[in-house]
Amino acid sequence: MIETVFRTEDLPQADRFDAWCERAAQSHAPVAISSAHSADFRGFQQVVRLNAVPAYAAGWQPAVVRRTPRLIRQSDPERYRLSFIQRGTVGITINGRETTYGPYGLFSHTTSIPYELHIGTRGDQVEANSVEVPREVLSLAGAQADHVIGRPLRGRDGTGALLATFLTTLTATAGTFTAADAARLEKVLLDLVAAVFAHELDALNHLSPETHRRTLTLRIRAFIRQHLHDPDLTPTMIAAAHHISVSYLHRLFQPEQDTVTMYIRHQRLERIRRDLADPAQHTVPLHHIAARWGFVHQATFTRAFRATYGMAPRDYRQEALPREEAERRELRERRSRRPERGRPRTG
Known part of the structure; x- marks a missing residue:
């Protein structure tokens, strides 16, 4: 696991905007960026790299980011990016669809399709957490995932909220993890990204059985943590809430070397x-x-x-x-x- 931090304020004022543009090209793909604040641009980017998958925490002053057909022909690393907004507003135009997102908004784009991002549509500063996934490592077929790009995603609840919480926690506590944790964390992150795409497609059957199992287990664990105060929190109640049998619920926890009851008690x-x-x-x-x-x-x-x-x-x-x-x-x-x-x- 590698963590790097970049702040424009660490550079001379005249170099800040150009350095930010170069940073964006290196960490994502070539893009054209313009900003009314280019004379003294303020930006922050934290990168937590889990083998092939990087997670980001970033803060921007208002700017416009364009990924054009010419830039795509110049270089296309074929990556999907999902971003969860913590603060501010972002407008995106992609696939002929214009959407504006505020706090708790979750949106996607890809390096392979032209897009235009308006960071801070109201002149506000934007803070967000993101993940970038290479097409070849996503368990969902690329042709299926492409149908989701540009569509509004849910970041307040469901699988989208699980992904948002995981990203926020990962970047906030990156210093507590070791290199040995990277592979395990990356697997969870990839499963959550695939599940978000699949949920939007209303086609969870497109997920591999193993990915579906791990994603369902994550949802159940989150449900348990949210209902710890309920004395009636039992395997029967949990199974009914997730429309599965009690025996299947217990099988989900077997690879974790834990039982449902033990997890609740712990x-x-x-x-x-x-x-x-x-x-x-x-x-x-x-x-x-x-x-x-x-x-x-x-x-x-x-x-x-x-x-x-x-x-x-x-x-x-x-x-x-x-x-x-x-x-x-x-x-x-x-x-x-x-x-x-x-x-x-x-x-």
């Missing part, structure tokens, strides 16, 4: 452990915290917590609070020593 205990270490919640009764995360019976909760963490919840809270405060102080000190990453500012 996620609940992790949330409780986090709350017990939170100084802001030091006066909240233990049974209230346990009930918040789906443990109805105090004795069951205490036994499960002790078996997992080797001590009673009350003892853990007493030890964790001073340690948590010390770790927060250390983290603040490290951040104060680290150069600020910086985001685009109005010039």
